Amino acid sequence: MAQIVVDNLVKTYRVAERTPGLWGALRGVARRTHRTVRALDGVSFSIDRGELVGYIGPNGAGKSTTVKALSGILVPDGGRCEVAGRVPWRDRIAHVAEIGVVFGQRTQLWWDLPVIESFDLLREIYRVPGDRYRQARDQMIELLDLGALLDVPVRQLSLGQRMRADLAAALLHGPAILFLDEPTIGLDAVSKLAVRDFIKQINRDRGVTVILTTHDMDDIEALCTRVMVIAGGKILSDGTLVALRAQVTRERWLTVDLVDAGAAIDEPGATEIRRDGHRVCLAFDPEVVPPAALIQRLAGRHAIRDLFVENPPIEAIVARLYASHGQAP
Amino acid sequence: MIRAGGLRPYRAIVGARFRVLLQYRAAALAGLWTQVVFGLVLIMVYEAFYRSSSPATQPIAFAQVASYVWFGQALFAMLPWSADAEVRAMVRSGAVAYELCRPVDLYGLWYARAVAQRSAPTLLRAVPMALIAALVLPRVGLGEWRLAPPPSLACAAGAAVALLGAFVLSCALSTLNNVSLLWTLGGEGVVLLMTTVVTLLSGLAVPLPLLPGWAQPVLAWLPFAGLFDLPFRVYAGHLAPGQLASVLVRQTGWTLALIALGRWLLGRGLRRLVVQGG
Numbered sequence: 001m002a003q004i005v006v007d008n009l010v011k012t013y014r015v016a017e018r019t020p021g022l023w024g025a026l027r028g029v030a031r032r033t034h035r036t037v038r039a040l041d042g043v044s045f046s047i048d049r050g051e052l053v054g055y056i057g058p059n060g061a062g063k064s065t066t067v068k069a070l071s072g073i074l075v076p077d078g079g080r081c082e083v084a085g086r087v088p089w090r091d092r093i094a095h096v097a098e099i100g101v102v103f104g105q106r107t108q109l110w111w112d113l114p115v116i117e118s119f120d121l122l123r124e125i126y127r128v129p130g131d132r133y134r135q136a137r138d139q140m141i142e143l144l145d146l147g148a149l150l151d152v153p154v155r156q157l158s159l160g161q162r163m164r165a166d167l168a169a170a171l172l173h174g175p176a177i178l179f180l181d182e183p184t185i186g187l188d189a190v191s192k193l194a195v196r197d198f199i200k201q202i203n204r205d206r207g208v209t210v211i212l213t214t215h216d217m218d219d220i221e222a223l224c225t226r227v228m229v230i231a232g233g234k235i236l237s238d239g240t241l242v243a244l245r246a247q248v249t250r251e252r253w254l255t256v257d258l259v260d261a262g263a264a265i266d267e268p269g270a271t272e273i274r275r276d277g278h279r280v281c282l283a284f285d286p287e288v289v290p291p292a293a294l295i296q297r298l299a300g301r302h303a304i305r306d307l308f309v310e311n312p313p314i315e316a317i318v319a320r321l322y323a324s325h326g327q328a329p
Numbered sequence: 330m331i332r333a334g335g336l337r338p339y340r341a342i343v344g345a346r347f348r349v350l351l352q353y354r355a356a357a358l359a360g361l362w363t364q365v366v367f368g369l370v371l372i373m374v375y376e377a378f379y380r381s382s383s384p385a386t387q388p389i390a391f392a393q394v395a396s397y398v399w400f401g402q403a404l405f406a407m408l409p410w411s412a413d414a415e416v417r418a419m420v421r422s423g424a425v426a427y428e429l430c431r432p433v434d435l436y437g438l439w440y441a442r443a444v445a446q447r448s449a450p451t452l453l454r455a456v457p458m459a460l461i462a463a464l465v466l467p468r469v470g471l472g473e474w475r476l477a478p479p480p481s482l483a484c485a486a487g488a489a490v491a492l493l494g495a496f497v498l499s500c501a502l503s504t505l506n507n508v509s510l511l512w513t514l515g516g517e518g519v520v521l522l523m524t525t526v527v528t529l530l531s532g533l534a535v536p537l538p539l540l541p542g543w544a545q546p547v548l549a550w551l552p553f554a555g556l557f558d559l560p561f562r563v564y565a566g567h568l569a570p571g572q573l574a575s576v577l578v579r580q581t582g583w584t585l586a587l588i589a590l591g592r593w594l595l596g597r598g599l600r601r602l603v604v605q606g607g
Contacts, residue, residue: 073429075600097432108427112349124341125431 002046003177003209004070009079011040011065011233039065040076041233049176050207052199054224056214058322062233063213067179070211071101083177097126100170100208104182107162108169109154115165116150119172126173133172140168144198160191167198171208178202180212184219196222217314229318231325241314248317248324253310254282254294259303270294278305283312338433339441346415346445357453360406364454365461368402372474388538392473393565397536399462399476400561406450407495408531408556409502410524413446416507429599436504436592443503447496480566487573488564494580495560498552501587502527508591511598532558552583 014034039062047053057063068074069081072088072095081088088095102108109118123133141147144164149157157165163183170178180199184192200223202208214220220227220241227244229237237244254270261278269289274281284294291309298304372395379391389397416439419425428435462476479485502523509519528534530553537548537558548554559576562568568576 068426071426071430073426092429093432093434096430099430101427101430103423103426106422106424106427108424108430110345110349112352113345117345121341121345125338125433127337127432 001048003049003084004045004047004211005080005082006046006066006070007044007080009040009043009066009069009076009081010038011062011069011074011076013037013039038233040069040079042079043230043233043235044079045228045235045238047209047211049209050203051226052203052210052212052224054212054214054220054227055230056217056220056227056318057230061231063230064181066230067101067181067211067213071099071179072096097173098175098177100173100175100178102163102166102170102178102180102183104163104180104185107154107166109162109165111155112153114151114153115146115157118154118165118169122169122172128173132174136172136174137168140171143201144168144194160187160194163187163191163195164198167195171202175208177209178211180210182214183212184214184216192216192218199223217318221314229321231322234325236321236325244321245311245314245317248321249312250285250287251283251312252286252291253312254284254291254307255310256280256282256298256302256307257305259305263302265298265302267294267297338431339437342438342441343445343448346442347449350445350449351453353450354453357450360450361454361457364402364405364458368398368462369474371398376474389536392477394536394539395474396477396565397532397561399458400564401531401533401557403455403458403462403476404451404492404495404557405533406454407447407499408527408533409443409447409499409506410527411503412506412510412520413442413503416442417510420510435599436588436595439507439595440500440504440588440591443500443507447499447503477565479564483570484564484566487570488560490573491560491563491576491580492557494577494584495556498555498580498584498587501584501591502552502556505587505591505594508595508598511595527553527556530554531556532561552580552587555580555583 013036015037017033017035039060041062043062043066055063055066065074069076070083070088072092075089083095084098086095108122109115110121113121119137123137128136141150144167146165146168149161149165152161154162154165167183183199184195187195196219199210199212203210203223210223212219212223225240227237227239227241228235229244237247239247253273256265256279258278258280265272265280265282267282267289270282270284272280273283282294284291295307298307375391375394375398379387379394384391416425419428428438431438459476463478466472466475479488506520506523509523513519530548530551531537532554537545537554540548548558555576559568559579563570563573563576
């Protein structure tokens with residue numbers, strides 16, 4: 001049975017609109033005009049226990065709103081939402097006791113307290129029994145390599161260190177579901193890898209269901225078996241990465257290193273999308289032009305040093321998907 | 330619903346905040362100094378005022394005014410004249426979302442914050458302030474300006490109980506300040522208003538007995554008199570120890586009413602809350 005069920009969820013915000021300039025500001029005092037924004041416009045999906053789902057979309061697409069509704073912080077205007085059989089905002093206290101949440105841009109640790117005291121405080125707040133707490137804490141400290149940071153006040157941690165401590169904090173009470181809202185935002189490469197490894201590990205070894213919003217497609221490719229794309233408050237795509245690609249385009253890219261940098265390429269069924277010195281990148285549809293035939297024809301006409309075929313990067317796929325629905329990436 | 334699992338989380342929050350606030354020793358010292366100066370200035374004004382009028386027509390004697398001023402200055406940090414800087418920062422940054430992700434009653438959590446916010450700085454300031462006003466002033470030739478000791482042990486004990494009542498009342502008002510931050514994003518409007526209201530109506534700026542006679546019934550009815558005017562009257566023996574019960578009833582009644590109001594407002598505030606930042 002699905003652990004998370006979201007059915008036709010709707011949330012609208014009223015945003016005060018201001019005409020620019022002094023006159024606009026003055027007019028705003030007397031009369032406010034409001035614009036309604038549909039942050040969620042009939043969002044539906046369901047997620048099973050132990051899934052690791054990536055949730056992507058342009059800024060303002062409704063990702064965070066969904067996560068907030070799922071974590072019980074926000075009351076939607078319509079639709080149904082159940083997590084482990086509970087309506088999050090109606091049963092808030094019971095619900096939040098069983099989920100972990102990380103908002104990447106904010107910390108849930110106490111700014112002035114050393115990391116370990118924040119952990120102890122969370123233990124009290126979640127009423128975790130002593131032995132279970134010590135076990136979970138020691139495990140987190142080991143997995144996230146926090147040993148050296150425990151006595152450091154949170155405000156002195158680097159962003160990467162803080163994120164590792166925040167991840168530990170979200171899991172001390174042993175939640176079955178983890179919501180991660182942009183957990184890799186602003187992190188350096190090493191920290192990103194550490195965070196990804198950790199997410200993968202707790203999902204695989206402990207069966208924690210993870211829902212991850214991100215703008216970093218490497219996160220998605222490294223972690224997620226399933227990816228949901230939202231834009232303008234609507235789910236545009238929901239499935240595996242392979243299915244997402246197939247939905248948007250069949251296109252492949254052929255990159256060729258020519259001996260003669262100036263050679264003009266004019267192949268039917270292939271369009272030149274980039275040229276950088278000797279290197280030319282062609283896009284083609286493998287169903288129309290079989291790759292073997294294309295390579296053969298090219299090799300017959302030009303002296304070629306090297307070549308390779310690849311899928312367009314997932315960024316390009318997603319950008320195209322956003323664009324096709326009138327959303328700037 | 331609320332008390333499920335006991336008070337452990339709330340106690341832990343009070344303890345943690347308390348320890349952090351105790352670290353602000355420099356702020357306490359600066360505050361202490363400001364309040365000594367402020368108290369002295371106020372007393373000078375009242376001395377001039379009493380000298381230029383006939384003291385017999387005044388509702389309270391000058392020495393009592395001096396005691397009243399010091400009592401107020403000593404308890405300054407306990408009064409609900411400000412909002413919690415941490416709550417303000419949380420509402421602004423959107424980190425308030427995390428507060429909602431805790432399996433605890435949010436009003437209880439914020440009340441616990443207020444308990445720490447009002448107790449830690451008071452402990453740091455009230456005792457040295459009282460010592461300066463009661464012991465140091467007489468030694469430097471300002472005996473008339475001192476904080477007079479309570480007339481009896483019963484008065485002292487009664488004042489301690491009344492101060493406890495004042496403390497829970499002040500925490501309820503402080504929590505109300507913090508809840509108001511959910512509406513006014515800047516966190517200034519309502520709290521600024523509260524600062525003025527509290528300073529004036531509690532007796533901090535002008536001792537309540539010196540305010541006009543027609544205002545007295547209203548002042549006595551409002552919750553603010555319970556913050557330190559009533560405890561002072563118990564301390565100074567204006568109210569007989571037997572009247573302590575009525576003071577406590579008024580403080581507790583207001584505390585319960587303000588808690589109910591705070592809970593209701595918090596519920597409404599959260600429903601309309603759009604957590605900042607996407």
